[in-house]
Amino acid sequence: MSAPNKSYDPVEVEALKPEEIERLRDEAFAAFAAAGDLDALAQAKTAHTGGTSPLSLANREIGALPPQAKAEAGKRVGQARGAVSKALAARQAELEAERDARVLVEEAVDVTLPYDRVPAGARHPLTTIMERVADVFVAMGYEIAEGPEVEAEWFNFDALNFVPDHPARQMQDTFFVQGTTPDGKVTEGDESGVVLRTHTSPVQARSLLERKPPVYVVCPGRVYRTDELDATHTPVFHQIELLAVDEGLTMADLKGTLDHMVQALFGPDMKTRLRPNFFPFTEPSAEMDMVCYVCRGESVGNPDRPCRTCGSEGWIELGGCGMVNPKVLTACGVDPRKYSGFAFGFGIERMLMFRHNVEDMRDMVEGDVRFTRPFGMEI
Numbered sequence: 001m002s003a004p005n006k007s008y009d010p011v012e013v014e015a016l017k018p019e020e021i022e023r024l025r026d027e028a029f030a031a032f033a034a035a036g037d038l039d040a041l042a043q044a045k046t047a048h049t050g051g052t053s054p055l056s057l058a059n060r061e062i063g064a065l066p067p068q069a070k071a072e073a074g075k076r077v078g079q080a081r082g083a084v085s086k087a088l089a090a091r092q093a094e095l096e097a098e099r100d101a102r103v104l105v106e107e108a109v110d111v112t113l114p115y116d117r118v119p120a121g122a123r124h125p126l127t128t129i130m131e132r133v134a135d136v137f138v139a140m141g142y143e144i145a146e147g148p149e150v151e152a153e154w155f156n157f158d159a160l161n162f163v164p165d166h167p168a169r170q171m172q173d174t175f176f177v178q179g180t181t182p183d184g185k186v187t188e189g190d191e192s193g194v195v196l197r198t199h200t201s202p203v204q205a206r207s208l209l210e211r212k213p214p215v216y217v218v219c220p221g222r223v224y225r226t227d228e229l230d231a232t233h234t235p236v237f238h239q240i241e242l243l244a245v246d247e248g249l250t251m252a253d254l255k256g257t258l259d260h261m262v263q264a265l266f267g268p269d270m271k272t273r274l275r276p277n278f279f280p281f282t283e284p285s286a287e288m289d290m291v292c293y294v295c296r297g298e299s300v301g302n303p304d305r306p307c308r309t310c311g312s313e314g315w316i317e318l319g320g321c322g323m324v325n326p327k328v329l330t331a332c333g334v335d336p337r338k339y340s341g342f343a344f345g346f347g348i349e350r351m352l353m354f355r356h357n358v359e360d361m362r363d364m365v366e367g368d369v370r371f372t373r374p375f376g377m378e379i
């Protein structure tokens with residue numbers, strides 16, 4: 001800025017000429033009016049009122065004018081800058097009001113909309129049937145026992161008297177879990193000694209090791225086999241296992257318990273039958289069947305009344321059972337001369353199939369609510 005100069009005429013300073021100041025003011029007005037939103041207005045504000053805007057630069061020229069000219073030019077520039085500030089504030093208020101109105105519309109919540117459009121979830125029928133079965137035994141004084149799904153091969157097979165070359169141990173039946181040996185080698189195939197449990201029976205061994213007889217436990221849970229997913233098999237399914245170990249238990253207690261279970265689940269006139277079978281961990285072992293709950297045996301020898309559920313055989317296979325093999329009791333530290341026990345186990349998916357006429361097991365695992373909805377909304 002130069003010192004006051006008496007011979008200096010403000011009218012001759014280009015930036016301070018009245019028409020130039022008016023032009024700068026009008027330019028600012030136009031820029032504010034053209035700004036469509038608050039961001040654009042902020043840019044226009046910097047351009048027309050900032051420290052390097054033409055009006056600010058003109059203002060700086062005033063200091064170099066003689067006193068009379070300084071007052072005149074000061075008034076002119078000051079009025080222009082005042083008008084520009086006012087116009088800016090007015091446009092700012094206008095754009096803020098527009099924004100607030102838009103946000104109110106965009107973020108409006110319609111409190112009159114129904115609030116229950118998302119239907120409440122419900123437990124899967126496999127879960128409810130499993131709990132119903134477990135409840136039958138809890139009511140008889142049994143306790144629920146649980147074991148890990150990733151299980152030691154010893155509990156899944158050895159403790160249950162499966163010989164080392166038993167076919168069930170093969171990789172085509174059992175998922176072996178990859179592990180690491182103490183020297184850091186990753187195990188391959190069946191070397192790890194760790195499996196995804198193939199049945200709930202390892203919980204028998206765990207329960208006997210954790211408790212002292214008498215032992216009465218029921219174990220529902222998920223199990224794994226290398227079966228392909230098809231209408232009657234799935235590689236991940238559920239079993240429920242029962243174990244009773246006490247003094248003086250016999251096959252008659254097993255049979256009575258099975259009859260009570262099917263009557264509690266399917267109706268008072270139901271009964272079971274046992275057919276000889278083999279399991280390494282029970283001796284003697286049996287396959288247990290129950291009377292077909294659909295035809296109640298009336299389809300047998302009656303071509304006019306065929307039954308799809310039991311294939312007109314009158315019986316439905318439910319699972320395996322038997323008296324606990326003394327070798328299992330010994331492996332778990334229970335004296336077989338003093339105690340005896342019975343056990344049984346069956347597949348929950350198969351039970352759901354024949355209890356509700358489900359024809360394809362794949363429907364149970366696909367998660368389609370059209371399958372689960374007809375079972376009701378038990379929560």
Ligand code: FA5
Nearest residue numbers: 199201227233234237319320321343344345346347350
């Ligand atoms: C067992 O698993 C024995 N642990 C049962 C047992 C327990 C016997 C206690 C004696 C004492 P099994 O391999 O038969 O037995 O299987 C039992 C049930 O599991 C079968 O009856 C069937 O209902 C069900 N199951 C077997 N494989 C599958 C599969 N891939 N998908 C669905 N359910 C299956």
